[in-house]
Amino acid sequence: MGDSSPLLSEANNSSCDSETPPNNHLPSLGSTIEKCIGEINWCQFLQAILISVSWIFDAQQTFITVFTDALPSWHCIGEHQISNNGSRLLDSTREIWKDCSLGTSFNDMCNLPIGSWSWDGSAELSIISEWALECESSFITGLPASMFFMGCLVGGLFLSTLADSSSLGRKNMLFFSCLFMSLSSLLTAVSPNIWIYSCLKFITGFFRATIGTSSLVLASELVGKHWRGKIGVVGFFCFTIGFLSLPAIAYANRTTSWRHIYLWTSIPTLFYCILVKIFVQESPRWLLVRGKKEEAINSLKYISSITQSNLHLAIDTMTPQEEGNNSNVDLFLALKMLCQRKWSSRRLLLIMTIGFGLGVVYYGMPLGLGNLSFNLYLSVTFNALSELPSSLVTFLFIDKFRRRIALPMFCMLSAVCSVMSTIEGGLWNKMQIGFELVSFFSACTSFSIYVIYTTELFPTCVRNSALSMARLAVVFGGALSPLLVAAGRGNKFLCYGVFGLSIGIGGMFGVFLPETKGRALCDTMDEEENKGKDACGILV
Template structure:
């Protein structure tokens, strides 16, 4: 017994674990790392082209802030006691007695005569867009993992979003057709961010995965930032021009994706298309020797066939996967409500709309830069907990009233939005690292659906906040993101950990880590 107890702990682990590990060949991840681990200009250009989809995604996500803006400036046509532009309520006046100070076509509210409609009607187009995103994500989520792949799904999504955006400008004759077309746009847009993020990170090696993922967030920021500039240039023209200006470039971008982007080698391998995968890797890394050398490499392949919705089924069936998915979706819901809701609620604050939107868009840039430069050094769990808590606190403080607090409102709002953006970025990178290749796109898609689901409630809260000094909007935003951010404690840390490609590989890795922890605990007891 004494001799047995004197055996070093690490020796006990090494003697017990190899039989388990010897059953498995090197992972697909480690095999691909040998081929595309070094970052080349070809990989950079591919990743940048794919990530640029976020630019157009941002434009359609926030375009309603300007096209559906509630008009405030009007004047009386005749000088009467009943009509006073400073104190009268236009809903109590006859339509012939007043008029807008700007062209009627500037906003959908004025063109469709919705100035006296309730918040549910005026917020319907924005809500329809997010509902379309939600339903589209649920129906299309697994297509990128199953039959279509990352590239084809990205192309189809961008093209559908672009065409529906163009049709919105041409065929919208009332609020109902307009809302229906916004729903179609949201439905098509649903998988753009997911496919762009997953595809761009799967085109590069592990060392550059975080930085490439952040590249998409930077393009999203630039797309968001382009909106106030375009809206300001279009301030005296029809709202339809914004949809035309954003749709035409997206159509050309869709064609570029179809002809210039390569499919993910990881997805091709998982689908059993080894020859196509090797050929793509050779073109991406600009190294034709890969075709010759790869045939001699052995690696673990997927043991189950991924078909439509099977990725979602296995995520729910596996307890560890369902636990992770539930936690990240809960965090995503709280983060999404703040991320999508704050720009819509900026009308509650006493600040210029164009400047406040520009400041919010600009706050995304340092958020992306912080994530880009610190992603390799930040623990996923602690950073997510910090940014969700900070966002919640500042969101609540932005509705406090008083001489001092009112002046600081926009500052608190910007800090809250910055924190929500950073939490958003970290959550998506965290999700990529939590799930293997065979279900990664579906997992990220489900998290983005949780984000969008939070966004569904944002237009209603933003509209309701106008009558409550912003507390119903910003107060609820702060409470929700602060509470739901606590779910991060249920997740394992993934910083510096290699990504897996199969569910079996992920499970064996977790068992191996658990074994080390158990032996470590036993050793400490001894």
């Protein structure tokens, strides 16, 4: 990260400040922006940090049901406590109460007489205990989590193109997504029953769908190509912090109500929205693609040291046709552009196939921790902590990783460890949590590479939409994971075994994608198509 002087010095030697473009050729929009932005300065870095903080609140709402919807611990009540003033108990009933101490599983509870057992803590600790859902079907108890992911799917489908094709842009999409997610989360805290609670979870998921994409794309478009991978990883660090904060918040409220957890996570998000509205700048790349030159100049002037006159000169000399389509307000234009060209539709299909397998593991692993014979607070904490070395590995080596090799490699490692965590008996039972952590670490690393890879595979005019569709595939895999978790209560292979097969098979499709390591970002479909052709003229 450099200061403003090297940036200005570099810009003064570039076409940003030259009165006549070199070699009498008009510079492209992409090259103009890269030279005007430079690499990175403190303003750009702080902007990227502020934008990436949104991932904290995204993670909290994604995994909050691990605690709010969990089955609380319970215990059997002794015979002396449940006999009525020392009266004798029926022998058959006495035998049931004797058996109570032999097992305290979900099914055991439902086979016991009313009043023979009690929750260890307050009945308001979870929606399961407060609304007496302990003996309901797995469909009912898993409905809120599934509705959240269904909301993510629908929101991703309908909101994914707004940051590209509408007048909202990256910044406003980030602002409104965080705002409405926090408001719906606040309402969730006053839900009177499971049905309204599930509907509000759907709404929360709907508005949460575009936070990650808007944040990642906006942050990466504010810095030069050599820093965009590292800046993208900052978002993953923030997501880890959000995930890691949940066990702490839940533990602090372990004697109160699950509703307090929603309050603790939603109110700070409202304050964050104010900061975004005041301090975050819109992407100059997006502004230029939309033909908003004055706003782009103001944004570039804010984040760089280039003078306004030089910015005007640089932008006025860029390739004219690159500004096209800025008056088109078709919300699905970006998706149409992606599907109309063979190379872009092929890339999108491959990346979404990989994303589905990733989503099953990335979201399913934390949700399935209740199936392991391990303390829930500790297991969630360990899983959250495993994201830190994952983000660190990505941060340090993203510039060295060949994307199309590293992605399948980490997917396969996650697959092998996930399947091995289903082995039971003797020493294997103690090793299950270790295999699970390695599998989740590998899945997190794969996911980090996956989203960075996706932003590099598609140009600015469709980048947010492509990344939204990629994340939509991840969420679709996540929507199926609660069902696998429920099935895994009786057979671990139906949970962790299927997780492994999904990410292993999906990850192998990465070898069919082109390599993007070290490439500059493109801004138009034609620019990406021309850059993607090899020496023989074949697009890869």
